[in-house]
Amino acid sequence: MENRVLPNFDLQFDEQPDWRRLEVGETDLSAEARVPLRSLRPIPEAARTSFAPSVTRLPGLRAGENDLTRIAPGRPQAEGVKLLVSGSITDENGRPLRGVLLEVWNANKWGRYTHKDDPAVQQLDPNFLGYGRVLTDDDGRYSFATIRPGSYLVRPEIDRWRPSHIHLSVRGGSSRLMTQMYFPNDPLLDIDPGFQLFGAAGARQIGAESVSRTEGIDTDIRFDIVIGGRNPTIFED
Amino acid sequence: METENYTCEDTVGPYYAPAFLDDDRQNLTNFYDYLVRPKGDVIIVQGAILDRDGNPVKPVLVEAWQADANGRRRTSATLEDADLDPWFDGYSRHYCDDGTFELTTIMPGAVPPCRESPSARAPYITLNLYMDGTERLATQIFFEGRPENESDPLLLSLPEPLRPRLLARRMPDNSDGVPVYRIDLKLRCADETPFFEDRFG
Numbered sequence: 001m002e003n004r005v006l007p008n009f010d011l012q013f014d015e016q017p018d019w020r021r022l023e024v025g026e027t028d029l030s031a032e033a034r035v036p037l038r039s040l041r042p043i044p045e046a047a048r049t050s051f052a053p054s055v056t057r058l059p060g061l062r063a064g065e066n067d068l069t070r071i072a073p074g075r076p077q078a079e080g081v082k083l084l085v086s087g088s089i090t091d092e093n094g095r096p097l098r099g100v101l102l103e104v105w106n107a108n109k110w111g112r113y114t115h116k117d118d119p120a121v122q123q124l125d126p127n128f129l130g131y132g133r134v135l136t137d138d139d140g141r142y143s144f145a146t147i148r149p150g151s152y153l154v155r156p157e158i159d160r161w162r163p164s165h166i167h168l169s170v171r172g173g174s175s176r177l178m179t180q181m182y183f184p185n186d187p188l189l190d191i192d193p194g195f196q197l198f199g200a201a202g203a204r205q206i207g208a209e210s211v212s213r214t215e216g217i218d219t220d221i222r223f224d225i226v227i228g229g230r231n232p233t234i235f236e237d
Numbered sequence: 238m239e240t241e242n243y244t245c246e247d248t249v250g251p252y253y254a255p256a257f258l259d260d261d262r263q264n265l266t267n268f269y270d271y272l273v274r275p276k277g278d279v280i281i282v283q284g285a286i287l288d289r290d291g292n293p294v295k296p297v298l299v300e301a302w303q304a305d306a307n308g309r310r311r312t313s314a315t316l317e318d319a320d321l322d323p324w325f326d327g328y329s330r331h332y333c334d335d336g337t338f339e340l341t342t343i344m345p346g347a348v349p350p351c352r353e354s355p356s357a358r359a360p361y362i363t364l365n366l367y368m369d370g371t372e373r374l375a376t377q378i379f380f381e382g383r384p385e386n387e388s389d390p391l392l393l394s395l396p397e398p399l400r401p402r403l404l405a406r407r408m409p410d411n412s413d414g415v416p417v418y419r420i421d422l423k424l425r426c427a428d429e430t431p432f433f434e435d436r437f438g
């Protein structure tokens with residue numbers, strides 16, 4: 001990544017060669033315009049805790065928010081492969097994170113989001129919103145149902161597609177993480193700029209599939225989430 | 238040596254749901270519409286998030302947190318402290334559709350040395366930005382002209398020429414007489430905003 005084209009100007013204040021520089025994914029136009037040029041700066045010990053969030057108030061959830069296969073309880077299911085995604089959310093030491101909020105969003109079967117800014121021309125599914133939430137239980141466990149999202153074309157001019165993925169955000173207390181879950185054996189992972197930046201750690205981002213025995217569900221997916229790295233949980237609940 | 242086992246950060250992408258924000262607030266000066274008010278001076282902090290070409294980045298999910306007027310921050314460890322303002326929770330999250338953000342809040346106090354902060358700190362607001370194409374970006378902003386800036390450990394950790402990039406500048410008061418501070422956060426350019434590696438331990 002070192003020889004990427006950098007604008008020709010003075011980087012004299014980039015005096016932290018040992019600190020991480022965020023990388024630009026290949027052919028990722030958003031990244032090419034936004035990722036900071038200079039490495040991240042170290043935080044002196046005296047200022048560290050001030051960088052940890054403290055979220056003491058989370059929303060109350062409505063019934064059925066963790067079933068994305070329906071727009072409301074009792075409504076018909078959306079089209080596509082029905083998934084039941086479940087797992088634990090723990091800190092790096094395996095401590096379960098209780099009562100933290102998981103926000104979930106994904107495209108529909110045809111690879112289109114219901115978000116107003118999605119330019120995709122694929123069809124919408126009247127039975128699929130694609131946004132849901134769930135709180136972890138006392139053992140730090142979560143589960144939600146959704147539709148297996150379709151791949152979608154992000155760079156038509158170079159025919160680059162995103163692999164199927166489910167967006168996940170975790171927050172509560174000082175815990176937080178913004179991530180995406182991917183699917184095993186998806187050939188598009190090999191050309192996804194974001195996924196390629198993970199290197200070997202990309203294996204942690206892939207859910208484990210098995211045939212479901214749950215009624216109304218086709219495939220179970222196990223995806224355990226560990227909050228750590230840049231996102232440690234530093235305040236006890 | 239610890240083995241890395243954590244789930245990797247990934248970009249938020251362009252399609253986060255504004256509806257997830259629920260009653261997360263852009264105004265921290267009213268306590269969920271009760272007739273109680275936090276102590277301190279109301280201010281507005283506003284700015285833009287600009288990309289390499291000076292274009293506003295949209296959308297951006299902005300998280301902000303800060304201390305109360307006494308310089309105390311609400312965490313699970315400080316909830317019972319007598320000098321913590323009970324009517325100020327100091328946490329904001331909002332979805333910036335047009336590349337600009339505006340937070341109505343209380344001028345944070347200078348932080349005295351305390352259990353959570355072993356060194357004194359100048360008044361600051363922590364900002365976290367989530368946008369398509371990059372992982373979370375974390376920084377802190379300060380207020381132009383505050384004498385505490387001269388000894389703040391985070392500001393002092395930066396080469397001197399970079400420090401002004403974290404200073405919000407005083408603008409004319411708004412039509413209600415509320416002081417306005419402004420800072421633009423610049424990405425991938427010659428005078429880009431410094432961002433911090435907030436990995437602990």
Ligand SMILES: [Fe+2]
Nearest residue numbers: 165167250252
């Ligand atoms: Fe996506």
